[in-house]
Amino acid sequence: GQNIDQPTEMTATEGAIVQINCTYQTSGFNGLFWYQQHAGEAPTFLSYNVLDGLEEKGRFSSFLSRSKGYSYLLLKELQMKDSASYLCAVSLDSNYQLIWGAGTKLIIKP
Amino acid sequence: NAGVTQTPKFRILKIGQSMTLQCTQDMNHNYMYWYRQDPGMGLKLIYYSVGAGITDKGEVPNGYNVSRSTTEDFPLRLELAAPSQTSVYFCASSRPGSSNQPQHFGDGTRLSIL
Numbered sequence: 001g002q003n004i005d006q007p008t009e010m011t012a013t014e015g016a017i018v019q020i021n022c023t024y025q026t027s028g029f030n031g032l033f034w035y036q037q038h039a040g041e042a043p044t045f046l047s048y049n050v051l052d053g054l055e056e057k058g059r060f061s062s063f064l065s066r067s068k069g070y071s072y073l074l075l076k077e078l079q080m081k082d083s084a085s086y087l088c089a090v091s092l093d094s095n096y097q098l099i100w101g102a103g104t105k106l107i108i109k110p
Numbered sequence: 111n112a113g114v115t116q117t118p119k120f121r122i123l124k125i126g127q128s129m130t131l132q133c134t135q136d137m138n139h140n141y142m143y144w145y146r147q148d149p150g151m152g153l154k155l156i157y158y159s160v161g162a163g164i165t166d167k168g169e170v171p172n173g174y175n176v177s178r179s180t181t182e183d184f185p186l187r188l189e190l191a192a193p194s195q196t197s198v199y200f201c202a203s204s205r206p207g208s209s210n211q212p213q214h215f216g217d218g219t220r221l222s223i224l
Contacts (some may be wrong), residue, residue: 031210041217044215096213097168
């Protein structure tokens with residue numbers, strides 16, 4: 001079966017750094033996505049990794065280790081607007097179907 | 111730019127009623143998807159389509175039907191609503207070509223079956 005694990009909830013302080021982890025066991029792998037979802041809103045795309053290593057995009061970075069089935073999303077200089085759920089999703093095959101984790105709710109405190 | 115548009119935004123149905131959730135996109139994306147999102151759970155794929163006239167089942171297709179007569183539209187039909195179908199439904203679309211194409215989501219339809 002397919003399995004993606006993320007912590008349910010995390011709390012961090014405004015201005016700090018937080019790392020949200022995602023581990024996966026899937027029958028195939030064609031890349032890993034991170035999405036942000038504010039409460040009551042649609043998911044929006046943050047990053048994509050298919051090769052091992054770190055991808056940096058402003059305050060957000062995403063890391064992938066395919067051999068370990070592991071990814072993390074790193075958020076720097078946290079702002080109150082970063083309070084949201086962060087969803088990890090694995091692409092299995094060329095039809096681009098995604099398997100989604102349950103998401104990590106990130107709470108930012110002043 | 112409209113992107114992916116879903117209607118209605120909210121709906122309450124009685125058990126056994128039927129309805130169609132509408133989804134349209136103006137980005138000329140070939141790939142379209144329907145998901146449901148339950149509290150504390152990941153998005154679950156109901157149906158997807160890789161182009162007009164082609165649809166296929168996802169993880170949780172029972173109780174739903176879809177059609178794809180045009181590139182733009184991908185409606186989801188609930189024939190006999192059941193309380194287990196209470197959920198938030200998201201439609202999404204993406205470009206084909208390479209696996210790094212992200213999915214673009216509509217704002218969702220919040221459906222309650224009572």
